[in-house]
Amino acid sequence: MATNGTDKGEFSFASSGSTGRNGLPRIHTHKKSQDEICHDDSGPPVKAQTIDELHSLQKKKSAPTTPIKGTQGTFAAISDEERQKQQLQSISASLASLTRETGPKLVKGDPARQSETPRASHVTHHQYAPTLSISDSGLKFTHILYNLSPAELYEQAIKYEKGSFITSSGALATLSGAKTGRAPRDKRVVKDDTTADELWWGKGSPNIEMDEHTFLVNRERAVDYLCSLEKVFVNDQFLNWDPNHRIKVRIVSARAYHSLFMHNMCIRPTPEELEEFGTPDFTIYNAGQFPCNRYTHYMTSSTSIDLNLARREMVILGTQYAGEMKKGLFSVMHYLMPKRQILSLHSGCNMGKEGDVALFFGLSGTGKTTLSTDHNRYLIGDDEHCWSEKGVSNIEGGCYAKCIDLSREKEPDIWNAIKFGTVLENVVFDEHTRELDYSDKSVTENTRAAYPIEYIPNAKIPCVGPHPKNVILLACDAFGVLPPVSKLSLAQTMYHFISGYTALVAGTEDGIKEPQATFSACFGAAFIMLHPTKYAAMLSEKMRKHEATGWLVNTGWSGGRYGSGSRIKLAYTRKIIDAIHSGTLLKANYTKTEVFGLEIPTEIEGVPSEILDPVNTWSDKKAYKDTLLKLGGLFRKNFEVFTNYKIGTEGKLTDEIVAAGPIF
Ligand SMILES: Nc1ncnc2c1ncn2[C@@H]1O[C@H](COP(=O)(O)OP(=O)(O)OP(=O)(O)O)[C@@H](O)[C@H]1O
Ligand SMILES: O=C([O-])CC(=O)C(=O)O
Ligand SMILES: [Ca+2]
Ligand SMILES: [Mn+2]
Structure with a gap:
């Protein structure tokens, strides 16, 4: 490209001379004849004498939180x-x-x-x-x-916390440190006279016991660490959008990342609500990277997440993974809510224009967030809900989406929610452009975005809705033998709810690996506090009363197991979910599968009919049957521990539920 071109319209530099025929017009500096002093009179003068004064003009004081109420009243505010x-x-x-x-x-x-x-x-x-x-x-x-604002927390994080950066999306990129997921083996609950009877202990239970004294040792350790710091972050917020069962939580933490994460994930109080906050119902002491003492009784690693229900406190030592706070509070709700006859659920939830509510249960990575975030429906929440006499309510004020391989076209609403205010955990970005690379697993595969629920355009605020019409159980079946969708009887719904199945693939690096079947009672055994049958009995009672239909949706493999088949296209799963919501699937024709005895539709609009029965998609029919029987056996073995428990008052349901499992 010519820098000195003479063609008309082409950019050029003036080569020489004072006017440069084809160059830029000459800049004239008007010499004001006799004036010695150069006045900068290009604009009105600034209203400050010093730089400090100028800075004080830039920031105006926040408006007083509440106008003084009823000045005439007996008590002045x-x-x-x-x-x-x-x-x-x-x-x-x-x-x-x-x-x-x-x-x-x-x-x-x-x-x-x-x-x-x-x-x-x-x-x-x-x-x-x-x-x-x-x-x-x-x-x-x-x-x-x-309760700093997101902007203030950005500044704190960027100034003081290594690994915190603004990305080109506007979201704050952070690193969670050595831990990039939860540490369920380090989660302990104080066993005292009350909790010994009330909670689920022993085999299969997530509640690893500790005594009150050891809790206090760890609490003291966390508190001393936090108080030794120059500064700590405190969030006062709420859980549960149901105003009658709202819980006040206080989170004390050492990092701006943690404060912003909880700002996004819990319900944000209005200034008026904050004034009346008073004493919290529950407090988290998050010492983050500061470890527990291995010489302390019960400690088996440098990490300990300790829950004391009597004191209404939780202590976190030796992990900075923020999901520990979110899911720790969820455990608390799994204790508090059933005491009030309210069912707590590890589920997503959305609502159609007609007010039809759907719940999405499923273990991590099965699609709760992806499928509840639906452009045609109102989002009530993506992960934690309550089902009370009045209907459903979200426990949280934000969403926590997986980011791995996130694409704008497949998940536009989540993509667009990644903007200023959103916390990105362990996502890789270009060091110069700060463009995000969602396909990069260098730090972890469990990359996450935490954003306030109102970042989803069709969020339903307040996040409450009527009783659910559909209860969708999601399983990501890497064995590839569960049908893409099945309609369940109530007993089958309970069987699969208690089983809580999914199958993930352990490692993807060195070639094909065996799918790993995971059974997690109530699709959230890591968070429940009571015996699974307690939640199951409540669910069955509510589904019966409100005539909700149960569905099993496989968001995993089709056409063979992991390695030979492939994951069911998200577009197909969305069509299946659409047909459930609209009610058309309820009216479809059904056939029954062998072994699991699942009712499968013969046709769904927008989904190739041949994939609806998985046997059609496997070229090796014997391999299909073997795999099906193998999975059936895993289900049966897992369910053994539950066969001795009575569900509900009559216990009649128990036999029905056991009979609703695989038969072969
Ligand atoms: N057919 C499918 N249906 C649903 N999700 C799919 C499908 N195919 C691929 N995916 C991907 O699977 C992932 C589902 O993750 P999602 O965040 O919804 O899990 P989750 O159930 O909310 O888990 P968690 O409780 O850990 O938050 C997403 O990354 C999504 O893009
Ligand atoms: O808690 C987490 O880290 C992620 C999550 O939502 C789950 O595992 O269900
Ligand atoms: Ca989720
Ligand atoms: Mn979850």
Whole structure:
């Protein structure tokens, strides 16, 4: 390309001379005749004398949270100052050492700010110093970063946390450290007189016991670590969109990443609600990377996630994986809600224009988030719900989507939700352009995006809905023998709900691997606290009462097992789900499969009929039968432990449920 071209319309530099015939017009600097001083009078003057003043103009003070209510009332509303003090008192009480019996000295705000504007500190910083203390730790102040906004949390993360970057999407990329998934073997629950009777213990149970004393040792360790920091993050938020069963949670953490994650995942209080927050119902102490002490009784690794239901507290030591907080609170809900006759569910949930609600159960990676996020339906939530006398409610205020191989065309709503405010965990990006690469598994395959639910355009806010019409059980069957969809009887629904089957492929690196069958009771054995039959009895009672239909949908393999077949196209699964929602599938013609005795439709609009019965898709019919029998055997073996339990009051259902399993 010519830089000095003479053709008309072509960009060129003036070569020489004062006017450059084909070049840019010459810049004239008007010399103001006699004036010695150069005045910059290009705009109105700035209203500041110093740079500090200029900066103070840039940020205006946030509007007072609530207009003072009823000034005529008998009690004047407390002053802002007083409210801030009460807040810090409450947080100091949360962070109090149980041996010193006094909370730490707290000051609100970013420690880095103080030096910037020292004179303003008495205005913007609220201090709370409880009582005189004689230890060094008692002399020190801990800064509290309380319910910061996403923008503030971005700044904290980028400034102080390695591995935090703004990506070209606007989302904040973070690293969760050594742990990129949950650590179920390090999750412990305090066994006391009450929980010994109430909870599910022993074989198959996720509740690994610990005693109260050991809990307190770990709690003290976390609290001392957090108070030793210059600053900690505190989130006061809610769980459960059902206003009658809302739970107030406080999360104390060391990282902006954790604070932003929970800001997105829990329900965000309005400023008015925050003023009236008071004492939390449940508190998490997340010490993140700070490990537990291996010399402490019960500890088997440097990680421990400890739940104490009596104290309404959870302690996290030695893992920064944020999903631990989300799912830890879910466990708490699995305890609290059934006590109130409310069923807690590891399911996604959405609603059609006619108010028809569907639940999507399934283990990790089976499609709860993908399939509940549906452009034609209202999203109630993607992962954790309650089913009460009144209907369904989401427990959370956000979604937690898998990002591996995310594509704009297949999952447009999730793709578009990855923007400013969203936390991306362990996703790889280009170091220069900051473009995300969702196909890259360098850090982990479990890459995730956490975003507020309102980032999905058709989210139903408030996230509540009427009683479900369809209950869809998702299984990603890497054996490739379960049909893409089957209609279930109530007994079959219960059988598959209690079984909680999925099959994943262990490793994909060195060639073909055996699919690994996983059975996880209630599609969430890692989070339930009571015996699975308790939840199953509630589900069956509710489904019967509200006449919900159960479905089993295989989002896994077709045409052979992993290695020879392939995963069912998401487009087909979506068509199947559409037919369930619309009611057309309920009216279809059905045939029954051998072994599992599943009712399968002969036709679904938009889905090739030959794939509906998996036997058609296998070229080796003997291999199909062998694999089918193998899976049937795995189901049967898994169910053995449940055959001795009575479900419901009469126990009649138990026999029906056992009979609804595979027969061969
Ligand atoms: N036919 C299919 N149906 C559903 N999902 C599919 C299908 N084929 C591929 N997928 C992919 O499988 C994954 C399903 O993951 P999803 O996030 O929905 O899991 P989840 O059930 O919400 O798990 P978790 O409880 O861990 O959040 C997505 O990455 C999706 O793109
Ligand atoms: O909790 C997590 O890390 C992911 C999740 O949703 C699940 O496993 O069900
Ligand atoms: Ca999910
Ligand atoms: Mn989940």
